[in-house]
Amino acid sequence: MHSYRTHKCNELRKSHVGQQARLSGWIHRIRDHGGVLFIDLRDTYGVTQCVVDQDSPLLEAAGKWRNESVITVTGKVKARTPETVNAKMPTGEIELYIDEATLQSPAAVIPFQIAEDDGAGEDVRLRHRYLDLRREKMQRNIRLRNAVIFGLRKRMWETGFQEFQTPNLTASSPEGARDYLVPSRLHPGKFYALPQSPQQFKQLLMVAGFDRYFQVAPCFRDEDGRADRLAEHYQLDVEMSFVTEQEVHDTMTPVIKGLFEEFADWTGTKHKVEWLPKLTYKDAMLKYGSDKPDLRNPLVITDVTEVFARADVTFNAFKGYIAKGGCVRAIRVPQVASQPRSFFDKLNSWAQGEGAPGLGYIAFETEEGKGPIAKFVAPEAQKRLRDLTGISNGDVVFFVCNTEAEANKLAGAARDRICDDAGLREKGVYKFCWVVDFPMYEFDERAQKIEFSHNPFSMPQGGLETLEKTDPLQILAHQYDCVCNGFEISSGAIRNHRPDIMEKAFALAGYPKDVLERKFSGMLNAFRFGAPPHGGCAFGIDRLVMILAHEPNLREVNAFVMNGQYEDPMMNAPSEPTAEQLKDLHIRLDLPKQKKTEAA
RNA sequence: GCGGGAGUAGUUCAGUUGGUUAGAACGCCGCCCUGUCACGGCGGAGGUCGCGGGUUCAAGUCCCGUCUCUCGCGCCA
Numbered sequence: 001m002h003s004y005r006t007h008k009c010n011e012l013r014k015s016h017v018g019q020q021a022r023l024s025g026w027i028h029r030i031r032d033h034g035g036v037l038f039i040d041l042r043d044t045y046g047v048t049q050c051v052v053d054q055d056s057p058l059l060e061a062a063g064k065w066r067n068e069s070v071i072t073v074t075g076k077v078k079a080r081t082p083e084t085v086n087a088k089m090p091t092g093e094i095e096l097y098i099d100e101a102t103l104q105s106p107a108a109v110i111p112f113q114i115a116e117d118d119g120a121g122e123d124v125r126l127r128h129r130y131l132d133l134r135r136e137k138m139q140r141n142i143r144l145r146n147a148v149i150f151g152l153r154k155r156m157w158e159t160g161f162q163e164f165q166t167p168n169l170t171a172s173s174p175e176g177a178r179d180y181l182v183p184s185r186l187h188p189g190k191f192y193a194l195p196q197s198p199q200q201f202k203q204l205l206m207v208a209g210f211d212r213y214f215q216v217a218p219c220f221r222d223e224d225g226r227a228d229r230l231a232e233h234y235q236l237d238v239e240m241s242f243v244t245e246q247e248v249h250d251t252m253t254p255v256i257k258g259l260f261e262e263f264a265d266w267t268g269t270k271h272k273v274e275w276l277p278k279l280t281y282k283d284a285m286l287k288y289g290s291d292k293p294d295l296r297n298p299l300v301i302t303d304v305t306e307v308f309a310r311a312d313v314t315f316n317a318f319k320g321y322i323a324k325g326g327c328v329r330a331i332r333v334p335q336v337a338s339q340p341r342s343f344f345d346k347l348n349s350w351a352q353g354e355g356a357p358g359l360g361y362i363a364f365e366t367e368e369g370k371g372p373i374a375k376f377v378a379p380e381a382q383k384r385l386r387d388l389t390g391i392s393n394g395d396v397v398f399f400v401c402n403t404e405a406e407a408n409k410l411a412g413a414a415r416d417r418i419c420d421d422a423g424l425r426e427k428g429v430y431k432f433c434w435v436v437d438f439p440m441y442e443f444d445e446r447a448q449k450i451e452f453s454h455n456p457f458s459m460p461q462g463g464l465e466t467l468e469k470t471d472p473l474q475i476l477a478h479q480y481d482c483v484c485n486g487f488e489i490s491s492g493a494i495r496n497h498r499p500d501i502m503e504k505a506f507a508l509a510g511y512p513k514d515v516l517e518r519k520f521s522g523m524l525n526a527f528r529f530g531a532p533p534h535g536g537c538a539f540g541i542d543r544l545v546m547i548l549a550h551e552p553n554l555r556e557v558n559a560f561v562m563n564g565q566y567e568d569p570m571m572n573a574p575s576e577p578t579a580e581q582l583k584d585l586h587i588r589l590d591l592p593k594q595k596k597t598e599a600a
Numbered sequence: 601g602c603g604g605g606a607g608u609a610g611u612u613c614a615g616u617u618g619g620u621u622a623g624a625a626c627g628c629c630g631c632c633c634u635g636u637c638a639c640g641g642c643g644g645a646g647g648u649c650g651c652g653g654g655u656u657c658a659a660g661u662c663c664c665g666u667c668u669c670u671c672g673c674g675c676c677a
Binding site for chain 1: 668
């Protein structure tokens with residue numbers, strides 16, 4: 001007989017009755033009845049009830065075994081009597097009568113419960129992550145993650161892509177987020193950077209002629225954490241040669257759609273997968289107030305500036321903004337006119353918390369609008385408002401007025417808030433779409449200059465000619481995102497493979513030629529030796545898993561993660577280097593005055 | 601860097617207008633129990649109330665400072 005097991009803990013059934021079997025696993029629970037003792041033995045596959053009965057010499061020893069100890073048990077599989085069958089367990093028709101048992105590894109008293117969710121806080125869970133990972137939910141999440149990664153790899157290979165590897169010790173690249181730096185021992189004073197993404201390498205693979213690349217790529221960014229952000233995360237990184245923007249979408253849509261269809265019901269609730277028509281960035285910002293709209297939210301924003309600019313509308317608070325070039329946005333909410341006053345008051349104080357003066361509204365219980373600002377809007381203007389926003393009786397329109405950027409932002413946030421307050425968000429569906437036509441540049445208010453709005457490697461729409469003739473802030477890029485249920489799950493672009501266009505593009509953002517040559521010499525040189533037009537995208541794998549697992553943050557779908565401050569309380573990372581290490585690296589620390597001293 | 605929330609037993613939490621010995625549940629330890637499957641019963645141990653200072657006859661509770669966790673903003677694919 002095998003030293004540890006003949007079966008897994010989910011395997012034994014009625015058909016095994018009478019056989020000798022051996023199981024190994026963790027003690028999930030023990031129920032000691034004095035004369036008879038039940039052990040629920042758990043491994044990653046399932047749980048089997050094992051019995052120590054009255055005449056067993058093991059009875060006394062087994063009664064002292066603590067939960068989560070590892071044991072091996074050997075004995076006969078017996079059928080349970082009809083009244084003791086547990087229909088809730090797959091193995092509930094049988095039990096293993098223990099003849100022999102070995103305590104392989106006793107468990108100390110555990111800091112939180114494994115068999116049930118005791119609500120233990122995240123810091124304790126992370127400090128003992130190996131215990132946390134034993135819990136059923138985490139086992140399921142990590143298994144889902146593994147299956148998602150396999151599902152992506154399989155689909156990518158089937159679609160004609162090859163999986164590549166690229167360096168993790170590389171050069172800092174000046175765009176985007178802050179880099180993690182790694183000091184070089186051989187080159188005092190110089191540092192490698194961990195890649196924020198393999199962006200340049202995958203483009204170089206296109207120049208090398210590999211045509212279709214993908215990688216499950218680790219990406220590192222030294223920025224403050226969020227629920228949907230980690231210091232290191234994984235992307236399904238993709239790049240293709242000789243393709244149009246549309247072909248990138250057409251290639252990746254079935255991969256992601258197929259993946260979601262495969263795992264849609266993972267949590268046990270039926271989910272539809274809907275891929276909606278693509279949306280321009282401009283429309284997304286106007287209609288949803290976000291470049292990653294949650295399309296399960298049925299509310300739509302409309303521009304109604306013209307109504308509040310009319311002479312027969314006397315709401316001066318808005319007129320002031322309009323005079324300064326601002327705009328008014330309306331959110332029509334169906335059938336909430338009869339909501340109690342508190343519904344509107346709550347939204348109003350929410351808006352004030354967001355920094356707005358309030359959230360004005362007109363309620364159209366009947367043809368005639370009511371509410372705090374209705375009296376400033378003449379009947380004719382109300383008629384126009386009804387036409388613009390598509391109001392029926394019983395609806396309410398909420399208003400936001402500010403500069404265009406601010407109005408979009410607040411209207412977008414209000415759209416989400418009202419949706420949840422009114423319980424309008426559609427359930428049981430994953431709604432995807434591509435958001436396209438992102439602007440090439442934006443005005444950086446702080447630096448008071450034009451900057452790349454996404455990554456500088458994107459091809460401007462219209463190429464060189466557009467760059468030369470158009471107001472930079474009006475130029476669109478072949479830059480797109482993929483959005484699911486309000487999460488940005490992918491970002492990508494057709495790349496700029498032409499040194500001449502690149503030079504112009506950087507010049508518009510205020511970078512002279514020598515800066516470009518210095519910072520991107522590797523890639524720029526490559527483009528001078530015959531570069532294929534190419535483009536691609538990268539999907540955030542952790543986010544895909546988080547959405548499929550219905551988890552509120554990325555830490556729930558990663559086996560080992562750091563806390564919100566990017567510290568690992570289990571491994572004690574980051575930690576202080578030894579003097580020897582620092583000497584090797586020629587580094588002397590210059591720490592801030594306030595020195596944190598931690599108790600051991 | 602900024603703002604919201606939190607910090608009391610191993611864990612999750614309660615703790616009144618400041619008042620005498622700080623509680624509950626789960627876990628842990630001991631005893632009892634032959635059919636449970638979230639077993640049950642009896643008993644017990646376990647607390648720097650995050651830390652430091654202050655007010656007070658008296659502080660878990662009030663004040664000041666500080667640290668930590670968490671969510672968000674800034675930042676960032």
